[in-house]
Amino acid sequence: MIKLTPAMKQYYDAKKQHSDALIFFRMGDFYESFGEDAKIIAKELEITLTTRGKDIEGEKMPLAGIPYHALDNYLPRLIKKGYKVAICEQLEDPKKAKGIIKRGVVRVVTPGTAIDTSMFTDPSNNYLMSISGGDGDYGVSFLDVSTGEFLTTQFADKSPYDRIASEAARMRPSECIISRTMFSDERLVERLKELNVLVQGFKDEAFDVDSSRKLLERHFNVSTLEGMGCAGLPYATSSAGAALDYALTTQMRELGHVSELSTYSDSEFMMLDSITLRNLEIVKNVRGEGNDTSILKVLDDTNTPMGGRLLQKWLLKPLINVDSIDHRLDALECLANDTMLRFDVRSHLSFVKDIERLIGRVVYGNSNARDLIALKRSLGSVPQIVESMGDDPGCEMLINIRDGLLGFEQLENIVKLIDDAIVDEPPVSVREGGMIRSGYNEKLDELKGMSTGGKTWIASFQQKERDRTGIKSLKVGYNRVFGYYIEITKSNIAQIPDDYIRKQTMRNAERFYTPELKEWEDVILSADEKITALENELFTEITSRIASHASDLQRIAVLIGQLDCTASLAEVAVNNNFVRPNITSDCKILIREGRHPVVEKTVRGGFVPNDTEMDCVDEQFLLITGPNMAGKSTYMRQVSLIVIMAQAGSFVPASHASIGIVDRVFTRVGAFDDLASGQSTFMVEMVELANILNNATPKSLVLLDEIGRGTSTYDGYSIAKAVVEYIHNKGRVGVRSLFATHYHQLTNISSSLKRVKNYHIAVKEDGDDLVFLRKIVPGATDKSYGIHVARLAGVPHKVTQRAKEVLQDIEDESVISKESDSKRGRKKKSAQYTQLMLFDPEGSSAPVAEPDPVVEELKELDVNSMTPIEALNKLSELQKKAGKGGK
Numbered sequence: 001m002i003k004l005t006p007a008m009k010q011y012y013d014a015k016k017q018h019s020d021a022l023i024f025f026r027m028g029d030f031y032e033s034f035g036e037d038a039k040i041i042a043k044e045l046e047i048t049l050t051t052r053g054k055d056i057e058g059e060k061m062p063l064a065g066i067p068y069h070a071l072d073n074y075l076p077r078l079i080k081k082g083y084k085v086a087i088c089e090q091l092e093d094p095k096k097a098k099g100i101i102k103r104g105v106v107r108v109v110t111p112g113t114a115i116d117t118s119m120f121t122d123p124s125n126n127y128l129m130s131i132s133g134g135d136g137d138y139g140v141s142f143l144d145v146s147t148g149e150f151l152t153t154q155f156a157d158k159s160p161y162d163r164i165a166s167e168a169a170r171m172r173p174s175e176c177i178i179s180r181t182m183f184s185d186e187r188l189v190e191r192l193k194e195l196n197v198l199v200q201g202f203k204d205e206a207f208d209v210d211s212s213r214k215l216l217e218r219h220f221n222v223s224t225l226e227g228m229g230c231a232g233l234p235y236a237t238s239s240a241g242a243a244l245d246y247a248l249t250t251q252m253r254e255l256g257h258v259s260e261l262s263t264y265s266d267s268e269f270m271m272l273d274s275i276t277l278r279n280l281e282i283v284k285n286v287r288g289e290g291n292d293t294s295i296l297k298v299l300d301d302t303n304t305p306m307g308g309r310l311l312q313k314w315l316l317k318p319l320i321n322v323d324s325i326d327h328r329l330d331a332l333e334c335l336a337n338d339t340m341l342r343f344d345v346r347s348h349l350s351f352v353k354d355i356e357r358l359i360g361r362v363v364y365g366n367s368n369a370r371d372l373i374a375l376k377r378s379l380g381s382v383p384q385i386v387e388s389m390g391d392d393p394g395c396e397m398l399i400n401i402r403d404g405l406l407g408f409e410q411l412e413n414i415v416k417l418i419d420d421a422i423v424d425e426p427p428v429s430v431r432e433g434g435m436i437r438s439g440y441n442e443k444l445d446e447l448k449g450m451s452t453g454g455k456t457w458i459a460s461f462q463q464k465e466r467d468r469t470g471i472k473s474l475k476v477g478y479n480r481v482f483g484y485y486i487e488i489t490k491s492n493i494a495q496i497p498d499d500y501i502r503k504q505t506m507r508n509a510e511r512f513y514t515p516e517l518k519e520w521e522d523v524i525l526s527a528d529e530k531i532t533a534l535e536n537e538l539f540t541e542i543t544s545r546i547a548s549h550a551s552d553l554q555r556i557a558v559l560i561g562q563l564d565c566t567a568s569l570a571e572v573a574v575n576n577n578f579v580r581p582n583i584t585s586d587c588k589i590l591i592r593e594g595r596h597p598v599v600e601k602t603v604r605g606g607f608v609p610n611d612t613e614m615d616c617v618d619e620q621f622l623l624i625t626g627p628n629m630a631g632k633s634t635y636m637r638q639v640s641l642i643v644i645m646a647q648a649g650s651f652v653p654a655s656h657a658s659i660g661i662v663d664r665v666f667t668r669v670g671a672f673d674d675l676a677s678g679q680s681t682f683m684v685e686m687v688e689l690a691n692i693l694n695n696a697t698p699k700s701l702v703l704l705d706e707i708g709r710g711t712s713t714y715d716g717y718s719i720a721k722a723v724v725e726y727i728h729n730k731g732r733v734g735v736r737s738l739f740a741t742h743y744h745q746l747t748n749i750s751s752s753l754k755r756v757k758n759y760h761i762a763v764k765e766d767g768d769d770l771v772f773l774r775k776i777v778p779g780a781t782d783k784s785y786g787i788h789v790a791r792l793a794g795v796p797h798k799v800t801q802r803a804k805e806v807l808q809d810i811e812d813e814s815v816i817s818k819e820s821d822s823k824r825g826r827k828k829k830s831a832q833y834t835q836l837m838l839f840d841p842e843g844s845s846a847p848v849a850e851p852d853p854v855v856e857e858l859k860e861l862d863v864n865s866m867t868p869i870e871a872l873n874k875l876s877e878l879q880k881k882a883g884k885g886g887k
């Protein structure tokens with residue numbers, strides 16, 4: 001084994017402590033990485049891989065390095081790919097170090113705990129998720145180290161995967177920690193990975209309920225967690241404790257800005273599972289690329305990152321309490337109706353930056369002077385925001401926000417402190433100095449005077465020396481290694497005076513100094529060094545004064561977020577002609593002239609509005625038919641989006657809307673191959689369907705788009721029919737459902753199932769052309785126009801022509817077989833029907849299999865409520881009807 005240099009020994013020590021992280025090892029002006037780390041870093045960051053010295057085995061040591069000031073650019077690229085990076089710093093000033101410079105890891109940056117500004121190109125929260133529990137009870141926590149937000153919940157669920165996936169889909173964490181024991185649960189790990197969450201196993205002890213409780217109590221400096229709502233919730237506590245433990249372990253410092261833990265319960269929110277969030281494109285595109293067609297994109301006109309984050313939360317967690325929704329809608333109405341108020345508030349909000357994250361950085365200790373300027377300007381807008389809200393902003397929420405903003409007395413002092421201390425345009429790096437304003441500190445001013453005086457002397461010294469030597473190109477320069485020097489080009493070297501002392505030889509020039517220049521150099525450099533040290537000291541003092549008000553400032557940030565989110569929704573509502581929905585606790589959904597908020601923005605030729613009427617009594621199940629491209633999916637999504645928007649507290653795209661609270665929205669739309677998980681398109685469809693049928697409650701809203709299309713027509717039709725019957729009859733109280741289908745035969749079901757209503761989207765035939773009217777009208781349709789649509793899509797004429805002939809043949813055959821069937825009896829007829837269906841993937845206007853009255857009657861029987869005699873009598877009666885005789 002080879003003898004290592006002291007620095008390399010330090011590197012190997014750091015690597016031993018943080019074996020799962022890439023080590024960024026500070027060497028002077030660079031962060032260097034060695035060995036396997038260097039290879040990964042060189043590849044991921046596309047930088048040069050070299051070698052230097054020998055590694056512990058005596059092999060050439062691979063090396064990759066980045067300039068220390070470029071850390072902010074490179075770090076996010078690694079973190080976003082899921083790497084952990086341990087930053088190993090020089091722990092003492094190299095100039096003052098006696099012998100070997102001490103180095104050590106000062107923090108580990110991971111995807112879920114990053115706090116660096118450069119990580120956040122969008123304002124969304126960056127959560128670390130933590131899961132604990134087992135045997136039916138689970139705790140889930142979310143901690144955003146950058147903003148200090150900390151949430152926890154606990155729920156009981158025998159099969160928790162869907163629930164956990166739904167939480168992850170709504171909160172979109174970058175990283176999730178689970179105990180090493182739980183890490184062996186492959187299904188859980190897979191579900192999280194599918195949602196792009198990096199899953200890490202963390203020490204089992206961190207998930208221990210007792211030690212978690214103690215850690216949380218210590219961190220929040222409380223004697224009980226009761227006030228935070230998680231006393232008596234062991235798994236909410238242990239998942240929160242583990243999250244905090246992980247954050248403290250990686251950040252290696254106190255996290256004072258994480259000052260509160262909130263416990264939430266799912267019963268407060270509408271449940272949106274991960275599939276529905278994806279299908280309805282609530283916060284991002286299904287395909288995740290191209291133009292953003294999410295509902296968030298349409299609704300987000302926020303001016304501040306706090307407002308943006310809150311809007312996302314509102315959309316991902318719509319409310320289910322009528323009063324709470326009305327509370328939001330009242331504020332929105334105030335702002336929508338008062339144009340001046342809205343305009344004023346929004347213009348002042350536009351000066352507010354990310355206060356939450358700025359505070360996080362200040363408390364954390366990695367803020368710079370520009371962060372303080374951003375904080376000053378943001379806080380400086382608060383009095384104007386308050387003023388623009390006037391004495392009576394008109395509704396409870398706005399009054400609360402105004403009073404809350406007014407309630408922070410130290411606001412003015414913080415603004416003044418930053419204004420007095422920090423120059424308007426400070427340098428990015430604190431190390432460079434030059435950030436403290438003249439007049440803030442006497443000692444600093446004195447040092448600055450010496451430094452400036454020295455520099456003025458240097459300028460006059462250069463002129464004096466040019467005059468003395470007659471060398472016009474003589475210049476006095478400075479570099480960090482050699483200090484101040486007089487530079488003379490080689491062609492003038494003969495003219496140098498005797499008192500010049502040689503300092504350095506260059507290719508085309510020589511550098512000199514004089515005793516006088518040396519004297520001034522000492523004055524300037526010592527003043528500059530002292531200035532930097534004093535500025536750093538003052539900066540630390542200023543930030544700790546601000547940090548002592550962290551929780552008040554975080555409260556201000558929350559209020560600003562609420563105001564911004566509401567004002568943005570009001571602005572969007574006015575600009576897009578949305579109306580305030582009427583929220584009720586009954587089962588009715590009544591929408592007049594509803595529109596799809598995203599499609600209406602992109603569709604050419606204007607969006608055609610449509611009405612909707614649903615309830616649990618007469619209009620529980622809307623069976624929607626219509627040609628391809630007619631607008632069935634658009635219509636169904638529009639209904640569910642209007643419901644979600646309304647319960648999130650937004651106005652909706654309609655001329656009138658009355659929404660009976662929905663507790664969950666389920667969707668089964670489109671076809672997503674899930675080849676990665678080994679599931680076929682049909683399997684995915686059935687898994688999603690199973691989830692809906694097993695979990696929909698009487699207050700749910702279900703969207704089913706072409707159920708059964710992923711398998712043979714016969715199987716698909718059978719499944720579709722069974723599903724309609726099941727949902728219709730489930731608990732006898734209706735799950736409100738919208739079902740689009742091309743199985744036109746299915747529409748007959750409305751004659752036996754009273755709460756099923758047929759609707760279709762109208763089209764008009766114009767010769768060979770098809771005009772899409774986009775209007776939903778009562779009744780079923782009997783034609784698919786699939787071939788028309790194929791022609792519109794540019795399928796070659798020969799193919800569509802041939803398709804027409806095939807269709808004609810099938811239709812002729814069906815007529816013949818219908819006639820012959822009636823002679824040959826029912827058995828033969830159903831065989832022919834099967835064959836026809838197999839030829840008819842789009843469900844042509846084929847003859848419909850009549851429901852068998854005996855079977856139908858049998859299905860309707862409630863056997864549990866019959867006596868044995870009644871049952872025997874019924875059986876005998878049915879046998880007679882079926883033509884089997886009986887006594």
Ligand SMILES: Nc1ncnc2c1ncn2[C@@H]1O[C@H](COP(=O)(O)OP(=O)(O)OP(=O)(O)O)[C@@H](O)[C@H]1O
Nearest residue numbers: 603606607608627628629630631632633634635774
């Ligand atoms: N109400 C409407 N007003 C104007 N254009 C509409 C309307 N509804 C839908 N469209 C347009 O029609 C297109 C097709 O709509 P959609 O996908 O909903 O049809 P579909 O009936 O579900 O079709 P398929 O059965 O083939 O899946 C949409 O992309 C949109 O451009």
